[in-house]
Amino acid sequence: MRRSLVLTDETARHWFRASLPPHVKRDLIPIPAEALWRLTMADVRGVASTYVATTLAIFAFII
Template identity: 85%
Template sequence: MRRSLVLTDESARHWFRASLPPHVKRDLFPIPAEDLWRLTLADVRGFASVYVAATAAILTFII
């Protein structure tokens, strides 16, 4: 089966994003790289809760 070249969006540089229909790409917006690496309070709280839960589970199985 051949796909027509007009189905892709050449402005989307990734093959998966280029194959998405226009109504899906309408809600996508670029996220700056600095925001991806910023550590938030929710990240620290999530890490701490997983650490405590894993430690409690390991100690439960040991004892």
Template identity: 70%
Template sequence: MTLPPHVKNDIFDIPAESLWRLTAKDVQGFASTYVAATAAILIFII
């Protein structure tokens, strides 16, 4: 069973390796979340 042509036009062939690539935006998001969570925990402790 195949998809209709109007549905297949929106599908892009993206290699799986590019989906798992770590970008600077990912690192920045993780760092800001880590700092915010650490600050919140320290505020609750103090």
């Protein structure tokens, strides 16, 4: 596939981000990968509440 007249940014590593115009990329905020894998109290609370809700729903259907 040949694309003529498409200006790309070689510093953007993904093909889609490279094809974005500069005014769109200006507002992108880089998020470090370490921050995505950090376990927070809200995550633990969400998993616990989902577990309890699912267990109660299964018991309600069984009984």
